[in-house]
Amino acid sequence: MISLLDEHTQYFLSGATGDNINDAEVSLESARWYGCDSVSHHGGLCERTITLEHQAGVPAFYEELDLVKTERTQNLPYVNGTTADFRHYVGMPITSPSGHNIGTVFAMSKPPAKDDLSEPQQQYLYQTTKHVMRQLVQTVQALEGKRAERYNEALSALLNDRAYEHDQSQESRDSSATSRGPTEVNDLYRAAGERLHEFLDLSGVVFQELSPATQHSTRPYLDEDAVPKDKVIVGKLDPGIATVVPLDAKAVSKILEAFPNGGVLHVDDSGEVPVFSGAISYDPSVLDAATNASLNRSFPRARQIIFTPLWDAVCDRNTALCVGWVLGDDRIFRPETDLNAMFSFCMATMSIILRIESRMLDRVKSDFIGSISHETRSPLHNVLGNLDLALDTTHCSPQLREMLVDARYVVFPSKEIGFC
Numbered sequence: 001m002i003s004l005l006d007e008h009t010q011y012f013l014s015g016a017t018g019d020n021i022n023d024a025e026v027s028l029e030s031a032r033w034y035g036c037d038s039v040s041h042h043g044g045l046c047e048r049t050i051t052l053e054h055q056a057g058v059p060a061f062y063e064e065l066d067l068v069k070t071e072r073t074q075n076l077p078y079v080n081g082t083t084a085d086f087r088h089y090v091g092m093p094i095t096s097p098s099g100h101n102i103g104t105v106f107a108m109s110k111p112p113a114k115d116d117l118s119e120p121q122q123q124y125l126y127q128t129t130k131h132v133m134r135q136l137v138q139t140v141q142a143l144e145g146k147r148a149e150r151y152n153e154a155l156s157a158l159l160n161d162r163a164y165e166h167d168q169s170q171e172s173r174d175s176s177a178t179s180r181g182p183t184e185v186n187d188l189y190r191a192a193g194e195r196l197h198e199f200l201d202l203s204g205v206v207f208q209e210l211s212p213a214t215q216h217s218t219r220p221y222l223d224e225d226a227v228p229k230d231k232v233i234v235g236k237l238d239p240g241i242a243t244v245v246p247l248d249a250k251a252v253s254k255i256l257e258a259f260p261n262g263g264v265l266h267v268d269d270s271g272e273v274p275v276f277s278g279a280i281s282y283d284p285s286v287l288d289a290a291t292n293a294s295l296n297r298s299f300p301r302a303r304q305i306i307f308t309p310l311w312d313a314v315c316d317r318n319t320a321l322c323v324g325w326v327l328g329d330d331r332i333f334r335p336e337t338d339l340n341a342m343f344s345f346c347m348a349t350m351s352i353i354l355r356i357e358s359r360m361l362d363r364v365k366s367d368f369i370g371s372i373s374h375e376t377r378s379p380l381h382n383v384l385g386n387l388d389l390a391l392d393t394t395h396c397s398p399q400l401r402e403m404l405v406d407a408r409y410v411v412f413p414s415k416e417i418g419f420c
Contacts, residue, residue, distance in 0.1 A: 001014070001015040001033065001105075001106055001107075001108075002014045002015065002094075002103065002104075002105050002132055003046060003103050003104055003106070004094070004102055004103035005041055005046060005047070005050055005102070005103055005104070006329070008040060008041075008042070009038050009039070009040060009041065010038060010039050010040070010041035010044070010046055010047075011037065011038045012033050012036070012037060012038065013103075015033075034078070034083050034084065043072075044076075045062065045064065045073065045089050045091060045106070046091055046104045046106060048062050049061075049062040049091035049092065049093055049104045049106065050093050050101045050102075050103070050104055051093075051101070052092075052093050052101070053093075053101075054093070054095060054126075059092060059122050059123070059125070059126035060092065060093065061090060061091065061092040061117065061122060061125060062089075062090070062091050062092075063088075063089065063090040063091075063113075063116055063117060064088065064089045064090075065088060065112055065113045065114070065115075065116070066087050066088065066112035066113070067079045067086060067087050067088070067089060067112075068087055068112070069112075073089075078108070084108075085110060086108040086109065086110055087109065087110055087111060087112040087113075088108065088109045088110075088111065088112050088113040089106065089107075089108050090106065090107055090113075090117060090125070091104045091105065091106030091107070092104065092105055092106075092125045092126060092128075092129050093129070094129045094132055094133055094136075095129070095133065096133065097133070097137065103132075105125065105128055105129045105132060107125075144337060147199055147200070147201070147341075148341075150198060150199035151199045151341050151345065153199075154195035154196075154198065154199050154345065155344075155345055155348055157195070158191075158192060158195065158345070158348055158349065158352065159348060159352075184356050184360075185353055185356055185357070186233055188349065188352060188353060188356065189207040189233040189235060189320075189349070190233065190234070190235055190236075192207075192235065192322075192345070192346070192349040193205045193206065193207060193233075193234070193235010193236050193322075194235060194236045195345075196235060196236075196322070196324060196342065196345060197235060197236035197324070198236075199341075200306070200324055200333075200338060200341070200342065201326070201331050202236070202306075202324040202325065202326060203237075203238045203241065203302075203325055203326045203327045203328075204235075204236065204237040204238060204241050204244070204299075204324065204325055205235040205236055205237075205322070205323065205324040205325075206232050206233065206234050206235055206244050206322075206323055207232070207233045207235060207310075207320050207321070207322050207323075208230050208231070208232050208233075208246055208247060208252070208320060208321045208323065209230055209231045209232075209233065209319065209320050210230055210252065210309075210317075210318055210319055210320055210321055211230055212317060230246050230247075230249070230252070231246070232244050232245075232246045238327075244298060244299070245297055245298045246298065247294050247295070247298050247321075247323075248294050250290060250291075250294075251290065251291045251294035251295065252321060254287065254288065254290075254291045255287070255291060255307070255321075256309060256318065256321075258278065258287065259278055259307075260309070261308070261309075261343065262306075262307055262308030262309060262339055262342065262343055263278040263306075263307065263335065263339065264278060264304065264305070264306050264333045264334070264335050264338070264339055265277065265278045265287070265295070265304065265305040265306075265307075266278075266303075266304055267302060267303050267304065275287075275292055276291075276292050276295050276305065299323070299325045301327050302325040302326070302327060303325075303326055303327060303328060303329055304325060304326050304331070304332070304333050305323060305324070305325045306323075306324050306325070306333045306338060306339060306342060307321060307322060307323040307324070308321075308322050308339065308342050308343045308346050309321050309322075310322060310346050310347070310349065310350045310353075311347075311350065312350065312354070313354075314354060314357075319350075320350075322342065322346050324342070384408070387404055387407055387408045388408070390404050391404050391405070391408065
């Protein structure tokens with residue numbers, strides 16, 4: 001059997017049965033351990049096997065020649081006849097390229113063994129574990145390749161304005177900058193969230209807009225209602241996830257202080273309350289109790305959380321926080337790939353938002369100049385007419401006439417002025 005192990009569970013990937021090599025059969029059912037896709041591995045033989053370390057040129061393996069004669073194994077259900085009556089076990093750890101044991105390749109037989117594995121048998125089992133590891137690496141690379149392809153498609157669509165082209169058609173029908181601007185940005189957040197949800201295989205993704213007070217909220221609040229509340233823009237949620245409660249200001253401040261460029265949080269539910277710990281590359285950091293409480297309140301049942309801030313170079317601060325999460329363990333986020341992809345995607349989103357805001361400010365400036373021009377044109381024409389009338393009179397001194405000419409030139413410098 002081939003299996004992978006985490007802290008609590010052993011997952012069966014593949015297996016073969018048969019009295020001899022010619023009768024061996026590989027099928028979907030053979031990937032199950034007596035009808036089970038996974039079991040708890042605590043106190044089991046594979047748990048002992050995975051703790052072994054290969055030495056240079058010497059494969060490490062764990063073997064029990066006769067399980068019935070060993071006190072710790074003789075009462076196991078697959079030894080005492082409850083599910084099976086195996087007598088011999090031999091297993092070897094599957095080691096990842098980074099040197100971590102992630103699973104086992106093991107074999108069991110009903111007759112007990114008389115001797116330990118021979119050297120050729122050890123080498124065969126060792127080569128089998130290496131071959132399994134190569135297959136797993138290739139599978140992961142294929143999945144990452146597909147995800148990278150979806151990422152490129154999403155980024156291309158975002159940069160080509162297809163993510164919010166319906167806003168462009170709305171712009172041709174509505175010239176009100178004040179009512180259109182926020183909706184345009186919010187729709188872009190939602191479109192970006194939908195694409196993130198797709199290519200990162202997320203259970204949910206949201207954008208939380210950050211006020212300036214949120215990022216500097218290190219002082220204690222006596223009144224909980226006084227804590228700044230930021231707006232959450234939902235990008236995409238799986239069915240069954242109703243709403244998302246915003247992270248409180250102090251939690252956001254703590255998270256950005258620990259992970260200024262974003263991070264990946266993994267949940268440890270060994271205790272009564274799930275505890276999140278984060279990592280940038282391989283540098284773990286456990287969050288404090290208050291921050292964990294806020295994360296559990298905002299993202300209940302989350303097994304992993306991936307997040308990155310959106311930096312606004314114009315305002316010189318983070319204006320939003322993008323948060324995605326998964327509820328299961330079948331998707332593992334990696335800071336080196338997934339976080340970098342999310343970060344670059346969010347920066348592209350931020351660049352489009354800045355372009356939208358710049359265009360909106362240009363419209364506001366144009367409307368302001370047009371309004372000022374209209375409001376000042378009438379009184380200026382009134383002043384100009386009165387100056388013309390004053391210059392046409394003969395009852396003014398030369399000094400007063402000179403002052404009227406100067407004023408006339410200031411109001412309308414392009415018009416030639418003559419003396420009466």
